Amino acid sequence: MTTPILAFDETVRQRVSTRAFLPTPLTDEQLQEVLQDAQYSPSNCNTQPWNVHVVSGETKNKLAQAMIANDLAGKQTPDFSFSYDDFFGDYYTRSQDQARLYYDSLGIARDDKDKRHEMYLKNYQFFNAPHAAFLFMPSFGDNIRVASDIGMYAQSFLLSLTARGYAGIPQTLLGFHADIIRAALGVPDDYRLLFGISFGYADTTAPSAKIRQPRLPVATSVRMHG
Template sequence: MLSFEDTVRLRHSPRAFLSTPLTDEQIHEVLQDAQLAPSNCNTQPWHVHIASGDTKRALTEAMLRNDELGQVTPDFSFDYADFYGDYFARSQEQAKQYYDVLGIAREDKDSRHQALLRNYAFFGAPHVAFLFMPSFGDNVRVAGDIGMYGQNFLLSLTARGYAGIPQTLLGFHADSVREILGVSDQYRLLFGISFGYEDPDARANQLRMDRIPLEQSVVFHK
């Protein structure tokens, strides 16, 4: 496997995958790595469902139907209007670079929407992991634990030669996902991770987003 230094620098969010599935053994190895994530008071609050094959296709159909009807059922709020300052600017720059790579003009709203719908087909990935969580208090610490689990999952994929992309949009259809996967209402859906083998020839996978300098995000006290 790759070193940590190589893994963390090679990890990115591909938006096109090969149809080749991972074996059950390969998926279990990744899950074992993810399971080692830290959590508040060792609660280990992650409740993970992996969908492939016919189940994944049923999820795609349900989410596309919801989109057509304009129906969303997120467990947690999300609104670009809540972003401000540099945070909003970074989100807009990411969108601009992504659509530029795809060759989609800003005014071409139909093509942009079609590109968005590829989220619901999991960008062609053969597998998707849905990360559910119980509700404790204001959920901030629980969501933080799920984030650390998700990062372990993503880094394990990269280290083993696979790839994955975390997708907030999948959480917009929590009711449909719970129904299809048979998940209790006591669990809230935070996000999903589509994963498999990256398609190295896809235009979408040429995108690499930069990171701000440390001086803009870290303050040293001595």
């Protein structure tokens, strides 16, 4: 029996960054449906620069172990920089509010560094998701437009998951070990890893499943002219 696909307005409002998954994998047919949807994403000059590697099963598990070992050894090798120190004003405040809401849902105190680190490492375990997609990109100029194209692909991918009853989460941290991921997946060195998406079926019984991060009023982000 075919699962009904949500209308767009429902899809875009129900999409959340899921941090707890069931181990149940998607079928090959289900995976292909999502990938076909994402393939229709727009891109600058129709370059379609996304180079996507989907991992499951033992390949995914070995990558998880390798990323954790690399992280614990202090050997992060991101292709692109990331630091909370670069955020400022309300942008920084919202990032901290997001983290606070997540850890509060898990009952983890701000000063419980051991428990927080344990939850941090779950990023590398894909939050128990059965699949993950690593989004690589060629390097064009300053990379701004190609990175934007990858972002549009990722949004299409995430919305397709939601519309079809699945769940996903884009994870910057999955891009922090680009060297070992390139080597493991046979990706050429001239392709850069932007981030990864863990996906599958959401574990709706998890405490974090109840979280709904707030959104700003439209008038805060948009100015109308004319």
